[in-house]
Amino acid sequence: MSSLFQKIKSQKSNIGTFSISFSRLMLVWLGTLFFLSLFEILINGFSRQFPENTFQILLYALWNNFNYWISCLFYLYVVFIGLSYLSLRLTTITSQCLIGLFFVMHLVLIGYFNTALVPLGADLYSYSISDIQQTVGASSGTGLPVIIAFVFLTGIFISCIKYLPVKVKIGPKWSLFFPILSLFQYITPFNSFTINFPTEYENNLTINKPAFFLSASSDYFFHSNAEVDIYADGYIGDFEGFTTQGIKFEYPYETQYPFYHSNQSPDVLSPYFQALKTQPNLVIILVEGLGRAFSNEGAYLGNFTPFIDSLADKSLYWKNMLSAGGRTFAVLPALLSSLPFGENGILEMGPAIPKHLSLYTILKRNGYRTSFYYGGETEFDGMKTYLVNNHVDEIIEEKSFPTGYIKLPPSTNNFTWGYSDDELFRYYLKKRNGALSKKPELNVILTVSTHNPFLIPNQGKYIQMVKNRMGKLGFNANKQAEYSNFMNQYSSIMYTDESLKKFFQEYQKRPDYTNTIFVITGDHRLPEIPISTKIDRYHVPLLIYSPMLKRTAQFASISTHFDITPSLLAMLQNQLNFNLPKTGASWMGDGLDTARNFRNIHQYPLMQNKSTLIDFILEDYHINGNTLFKITDNMEETAIKDEVKLSQLQAAFSIFKKKNAKLILGFKMVPDSLISRYGIN
Structure with a gap:
């Protein structure tokens, strides 16, 4: 013992x-x-x-x-x-x-x-x-x-x-x-x-x-993003009719094609354009990191894009546009195909991306020549597979550039993303000069200079431009000192803005300029300058500019990248009788909202990064995880307590996740017959 x-x-x-x-x-x-x-x-x-x-x-x-x-x-x-x-x-x-x-x-x-x-x-x-x-x-x-x-x-x-x-x-x-x-x-x-x-x-x-x-x-x-609320269907009765302003999609074959709907987007762009007599060229410019926080009138960090701002005055301009994702991975499938995300961004599915219709494939079916221009490597984020799957005629990337073009300055690790925006635009114009009398074109350009490490040619010149700009904006000494820690970021923004200015100056000399529609937006808001709110990382400008515009307008209503392709196609079909699907489509978006006042008639998920799908917008509300925010004009937002609204947004979000989970499991986007008739096999 x-x-x-x-x-x-x-x-x-x-x-x-x-x-x-x-x-x-x-x-x-x-x-x-x-x-x-x-x-x-x-x-x-x-x-x-x-x-x-x-x-x-x-x-x-x-x-x-x-x-x-x-x-x-x-x-x-x-x-x-x-x-x-x-x-x-x-x-x-x-x-x-x-x-x-x-x-x-x-x-x-x-x-x-x-x-x-x-x-x-x-x-x-x-x-x-x-x-x-x-x-x-x-x-x-x-x-x-x-x-x-x-x-x-x-x-x-x-x-x-x-x-x-x-x-x-x-x-x-x-x-x-x-x-x-x-x-x-x-x-x-x-x-x-x-x-x-x-x-x-x-x-x-x-x-x-x-x-x-x-x-x-x-x-x-x-806890994969593919997991969904199995009781989502039980919420539908409470949710239906909650939003009455936008198009309510009808899904005739939802068990087979979860995103295929019979609705057609209205033509909201034609009232702003002269009558289109021939098929217009489309040039879509995706500016890396271009956020509303530092772009155009009313930017809360100050307007550091004077050219884009001046172009907005001559354009159809959406000041409250949202990107679909917080990184570049989302921009091509959302803007050009209005596709959902899959599990880690749909481009991560690689060759297994479901067959779908896109602006690329539909315009190609209607006689267009298609291209994609990028100063870096298109393998990044799976862009190359997407472009190949959409049968893009010409894919220009870093390895495509001949000698005589200058890359971005290397970082301390001797790394460079590729060719500067100036060189990208210069090469684009040179390549396109030989195609003026041929087919109408859809050309997509993705810039790269406004990307970490934010090293650009002749950086000293643009740093001085930033300092001059701060003086013009009336920044006091303390604010200028604060901004000095982000001088590389702001100088690269002003560099890209000037590159766009030179690009348009040269493009105006082309005979096809008068028959071209330009679409300019950011792929997301760059996060390397401090973000103010959860939704700020998605807040980008959208400009649709063309010499064919008969009037300009500024819209305070919310739209997203998902809405761009449906609206462009609706105008082309209405004015030029394009060969488009008449029975329906699988677009996530229902079209751009052209209301001048602030409102949101859409309901969409937003994907922060490839593993984080926690954002959803509906009316003037936004949920991030389990937090509900009230959105006001200029995309400012405040966290609020409203259990009823929170439940309504969570129910709508759950419905999307349920559809998205089916896509991950291999469900199709549209019937094969539509791919045969309107896509590219």
Whole structure:
């Protein structure tokens, strides 16, 4: 009996000793987490901008890091105690290495955020190795100073984790307090409250980056976007009739073709155009990262695109246009095919993308020659497969350029995205000069210069243009100093704006200029300048310009990239009797809204990145995850509490997800007969 008592006493003593060793190590780790909170705010403040409420943000960041620490503690404690019975020294070394890995991951994720200004999530898993290599190569944040800083901080951490734990004074009882608190946190969470700061940049600063990454990774691997609410059909009765202004799609064969509907989009563009006598050329210019935040009148960051602004005055201009995605992966399928997303962006399906109709295929059936021009590699984001599947006649990319054209300046990693916008437009005009008397054309141009690392030819000239522009906009000294941390971004914006100006000056000399319709929009809003709201990353301008316009107009109503192709085709069919499907289509969009006043008659999902489908708009409401926002003019939004509206949007979103899940499973977009008649086999 006494031996049993001695054994129990010995084990209690061992647990106490092990717990003390564990708690010492964990408290040092907590100290490093608090240091990283301060470090992240300082590095972003000096290299980007300090938020107005820096102290409050720091306190909330400390709280989030503490929650991350306490949520890990119980699991680590169980592992530590279990291994300690084998060897306390080996367990301590193993724990130090594990926490070291957490520290390194934390530093890397802080560095990523400092470059991209969005936290890294599960979108990492949705890119190919070559795409990741391109993105990492483009980063200007991996030069020698960054490497030295990384090695220095890691060295400091190793010293702290090795020498400081023995200096921490903590008794056996207190050593058990934190693991018990960690367990209690799982039973009764005390980290459920959230604080919403005025801008998305400020909110992202407070996020614990490893916790965000691990949570997003867990959702990606264990809670796929393909999962839907199985009770979605039960909501339909409550939802139908909720929006009465837009077209209510009718799905005659929904069990076979979940997106095929019998509705036709109205022709809203013809009233603004002269009568079309011949098939017009279409030139669609997709400007990388062009956001409304810094473009055109009313831009809250200031208007840094004077040419685009002047062109908007001569155009049909939608100031509240939304991209379908927060990255480039969404723009081609949404704008040219009005396609849904699939699981990770529909282009990720590669050759398995369902056969569908597009602006490319339908215009080709009506006698058009089609092309795509891009200064980079079209394999990025799966664009090449999409273009091949749509039988585009000419695909011009980086390897297509002959000698005599200049690429963008390389980053510190000797990487360049490809050819500058000036050179892209110059090559386009040269190539097209030989095709003036041939078929009508659909030409799509995707720019690349306004992309991280934002290095452009003759950058000094455009930096000075930014400084002059800030003076013209009336920025005071403090604001100009704040913007100086984003000088490369703004200079590349002004460079692309000037490139577009020269492009139009040259295009006006062509005889086919008077028979051309230009469509200009951004693929998404670049995130490397701080984002103000959740919907800001999708807010882009849309211009439809043509010498054939008989009147111009500005529209405050909301439309999206999904709406562009249906409206262009409706006008061409109405005016030129194009050969288009008369029984229906599978467009996500129901057409552009030409209301001058602010409103939204559409209901659409928006995909933040290839792994994050959490945004949906309906009327003047927007949901992001489980948060409901009220949208106002100029696409400003405020979080509100309205359970009825939240349920209505979630129900509509669930209906889309149910259809989208069928697409992932291999359902078709349209009947084969439509592909045979109006597509390209």
